[in-house]
Amino acid sequence: MFMKRWLVLFLVCISWILVPIAMAAQAAPVRIGIIDTQKIIKDSKAAKDARAVFQKEQVKRQAAYAAREKEVVKLQEELKNLDATAPAELRKTKTDKFNLEAKELKRFKDDLEEELRRKEIELTTKVIQDLNRILADFRKKEKLTVIIYKSSAAAYDEALDITDRIIKIYDSQTGKKP
Template identity: 25%
Template sequence: MKNISKIFMFLLIIAIPQIAFAESSKIGVVDLQKVLNESAKGKEAVKLLEVEFEKKKKELDIKENDIKKLEEEISKRGSLWSEKVKQEKEEDYDKKVKDYRRLQTDLKDEFQRKNKNFTDKILSDIIELVRTVGDEEKFSLIMEKQNAIFTSSTIDITDKVIKLYNGKEKGEK
């Protein structure tokens, strides 16, 4: 009987700090991707990128059409040309394809770089805001929602962060 009471006392001593921690801890989750996609600043960044790269995309489309026209010309009239003319056209075609691919790769790389710059800046601001919310509302832990297997909607602070971030941005303008 003494052993059972000792074991019970030992378990109670171990359990008390955990119970106290569970009562005082406040946990939250935030969906950073949703904040990026739905915040005013995130939407603005997407629009800026789209506008900037739309013109460059049109240039790329023009080059692609030129290549297609040249390819059609070579296939239709190639048999009528001399070897020298045919070779020059094929070399011109190869050069245009190579330039097109290089431009396509450069545009993709530039887009990814600028997108990363916008995203990093916005994420930095969002994380700072999440820390502020955590401090003000006495959260013990706020983690990114994608890293959790399951979360209750009651601990999701994403919409609150979006609202605060949009309000913060309006206040700065």
């Protein structure tokens, strides 16, 4: 009798272990895709076009900064070359003007850097938003279980990398937009 109870208990425990294993074996296979967002941002035509526009703006702003910097350097040279016999009022006026222009130049540079950072974040955010939409559609269409960023994967088989396919889709979809 005692042995019978142990046998029944043993069989119940084994069934608790084997039933979930059998159910998991019947589940759909896990399909994974890996993407490299840095490669997409670097290689996709749409991202390159956006980056080119960004860089043109950056060049314009750098030119404006260089022109203002040149004016400040010129004021500094004028102040430095001011004759020792020059009136104190003239020296004070030039010094005040130089200090004001130097302060404005620094403020202009800080604003320029902040605006460039903000625009770069906007550009990256837009690319990531477009990618998320594309990835959701791609995952459903290809019946993938999960798509993982390359930076999150310690090691993977190159056959799982879908980056080039995503770049083609991204470029084709952004090429249609006005």
